[in-house]
Amino acid sequence: MQAVIDFFSFSDPNIRYVVLGSMLLAASSAIVGVFIVLKKKALIGDAVSHSVLPGICAAFLFAGNKNIPLMIVGAFISGWLAIVIIDYITSNSKIKKDAAISIILTVFFGLGVVLLTHIQHSGYASQSGLESFIFGNAAALIGNDVIVFSIIAIILFITVIAFFKEFTLTSFDEPYAKTLGLPVSRLELLLTTLTVLAVVTGITAVGVVLMAAMLITPAAAARFWSDNIRKIVIISACFGAFSGLAGAFISYMAPAMPTGPWMVVASSFIAFFSFFFAPKRGSIFLWWNKRQYIKTTDEENILKIFYQLGEPSDNFECEYSVSELMEKRTVGQDRFKSALNRLKRQNLIESIGENWQLTKGGMRESARIVRLHRLWELYLTKYMQMPAHKVHENAEMIEHVLTPELEKELEIQLGFPDRDPHESIIPRI
Amino acid sequence: MNENSVLKVNSLTVGYTRKPVLWGIDFEIPQGKIVGIVGPNGAGKSTLLKSIMGVIPITNGSVKIFDESLDEVRKRVSYVPQRESVDWDFPASVFDVVMMGRYGRLGLLNRPRRADKEVVLDCLEKVGMADFSKRQISQLSGGQQQRVFIARALAQQADFYLLDEPFAGVDAATEETIIQLLRKMSEENKTLIVVHHDLQSVKKYFDWIIMLNVNLVAYGPTETTFTKENIQKTYGGKLTLLSDVRNILANTPYSTKENK
Numbered sequence: 128m129q130a131v132i133d134f135f136s137f138s139d140p141n142i143r144y145v146v147l148g149s150m151l152l153a154a155s156s157a158i159v160g161v162f163i164v165l166k167k168k169a170l171i172g173d174a175v176s177h178s179v180l181p182g183i184c185a186a187f188l189f190a191g192n193k194n195i196p197l198m199i200v201g202a203f204i205s206g207w208l209a210i211v212i213i214d215y216i217t218s219n220s221k222i223k224k225d226a227a228i229s230i231i232l233t234v235f236f237g238l239g240v241v242l243l244t245h246i247q248h249s250g251y252a253s254q255s256g257l258e259s260f261i262f263g264n265a266a267a268l269i270g271n272d273v274i275v276f277s278i279i280a281i282i283l284f285i286t287v288i289a290f291f292k293e294f295t296l297t298s299f300d301e302p303y304a305k306t307l308g309l310p311v312s313r314l315e316l317l318l319t320t321l322t323v324l325a326v327v328t329g330i331t332a333v334g335v336v337l338m339a340a341m342l343i344t345p346a347a348a349a350r351f352w353s354d355n356i357r358k359i360v361i362i363s364a365c366f367g368a369f370s371g372l373a374g375a376f377i378s379y380m381a382p383a384m385p386t387g388p389w390m391v392v393a394s395s396f397i398a399f400f401s402f403f404f405a406p407k408r409g410s411i412f413l414w415w416n417k418r419q420y421i422k423t424t425d426e427e428n429i430l431k432i433f434y435q436l437g438e439p440s441d442n443f444e445c446e447y448s449v450s451e452l453m454e455k456r457t458v459g460q461d462r463f464k465s466a467l468n469r470l471k472r473q474n475l476i477e478s479i480g481e482n483w484q485l486t487k488g489g490m491r492e493s494a495r496i497v498r499l500h501r502l503w504e505l506y507l508t509k510y511m512q513m514p515a516h517k518v519h520e521n522a523e524m525i526e527h528v529l530t531p532e533l534e535k536e537l538e539i540q541l542g543f544p545d546r547d548p549h550e551s552i553i554p555r556i
Numbered sequence: 557m558n559e560n561s562v563l564k565v566n567s568l569t570v571g572y573t574r575k576p577v578l579w580g581i582d583f584e585i586p587q588g589k590i591v592g593i594v595g596p597n598g599a600g601k602s603t604l605l606k607s608i609m610g611v612i613p614i615t616n617g618s619v620k621i622f623d624e625s626l627d628e629v630r631k632r633v634s635y636v637p638q639r640e641s642v643d644w645d646f647p648a649s650v651f652d653v654v655m656m657g658r659y660g661r662l663g664l665l666n667r668p669r670r671a672d673k674e675v676v677l678d679c680l681e682k683v684g685m686a687d688f689s690k691r692q693i694s695q696l697s698g699g700q701q702q703r704v705f706i707a708r709a710l711a712q713q714a715d716f717y718l719l720d721e722p723f724a725g726v727d728a729a730t731e732e733t734i735i736q737l738l739r740k741m742s743e744e745n746k747t748l749i750v751v752h753h754d755l756q757s758v759k760k761y762f763d764w765i766i767m768l769n770v771n772l773v774a775y776g777p778t779e780t781t782f783t784k785e786n787i788q789k790t791y792g793g794k795l796t797l798l799s800d801v802r803n804i805l806a807n808t809p810y811s812t813k814e815n816k
Binding site: 165290295296298299300302303304305306307308309310350353354355356 | 692
């Protein structure tokens, strides 16, 4: 408990550095990630993050110690080189983009690991901590390093905000952006540069292996919560910052735990949560919607059965036993019975002893459905040239989705008809 | 030919990799006309618009707009891409998309001003989408998407418009709205080039016609150009020999034109 208080009181300047640094870098890469996701270039982010490792190691070999600015330059160069080579391979050979990305990603990462192993076995005094570049260690964020990474993060923020409208347009419709005279290829270059920089900010705290997740996951999660790109950017930044905080906190509580993977676990948790629970787009919401739709369809089909039973005698106030009704059903017995009960609760039917009867409201509702069904059948035969014996099945589906506006439009186009293609009367309400 | 010609295309050749999609196209378009482009699938209709707009590079030949190169007159030219060319699940509203038409005039780093917003609302009004300005674009019907794209082009306030299949997959009401709008624009002496699929309505819609099938079959006033004979030439019979030669070109390891 004391450790938790220590952590969140931020009294230890080291903790302050670590937390602030982690949050800043995670938030800034999450912002850049929004555009990578919208451009459907998530794999490039993965390739870049793996490809910076040889650059970092080469910089270490060159300087002989952990010189952070030099390592950033090295990471930047090798990340950049990877993208250039991927583009070159794609446009000058038969190899497709996904294959080119995998090849370059593994070649660069493999080379990086070879260099790293070489450094570790050649007795450099100052090599300790270099291995944290693979999985990250927020505790390694100290003093000047934090300042350097934070400056890069702030540069990312400012650049994305400054070019927000251009990035939005090129993500949505690049050819059109070109016709407006926007410098499309230079903007692309800029976004690639930002991607590399975002990866670079995370090399000590998150590590190169998982930095791609910090680019992509918060942005993908944020997409579930809004249809407005400005809000998505803000939400993505918050998700990123929260993951940064969580990762730093966990690796503070259990120093053996690497920071990067925990940040990724936290942001993946947010992503899963969004996937299931986000309003409108979340899968639980979609599942619930579907369930409601099936329920309504069942209810409407039962009302239709009442109508059909009453139609020959033109008397819709008859009572029917459950077995009479069930003869015409198309769904299982349980579904049928629970739909009957729901109709009763809605006051559309009432029970008289063992039997069921339409209420006034139920009569109106049943006539409405039959009416939509028959209007649609007529439309299909008249405008779609479908033969009369083939239209029923389609109308069974469409009758449940036609809105009052469409109903009106149908009537106008069909000239307020009385009879459907099977010569049955189209009920009026 | 014409003093106030808007567009001059001179022996234009365009190829993807080395396979020519357009071959030696020459024509001129006078101001204030609605010009249709027709031709079978793969005739290079969209490619022609894209190469005029600089979206894809020209292999050979030249394009002059208002007697200048495209870069000089960009603000006077506006392009409506095919509706299917973008992902409509993009997180933007109708207003956002139409505002994109202002970005060319705004320039880098500038934010839209009140005047820009007024232009956007006015353009939405013109295409009958004023009530939809806050609507998320993924919730639009095909016809509404098309209207949004046209509103975006209108927001550029250009003099010369190139539209790629604006009538494809739209409802009758939208088609009517669009053609009325185009006619009104041509009365204001704006020039419009429209890629079109439906041969039935060519005579009703267009003053001029360009008939295309990799090469230029015919162009000129619809009345004299859109003849049975020219339609036959454009659509009838595959040019098997031509397509064979194109395939050979695509597989040649070296092209002199590409390296100049």
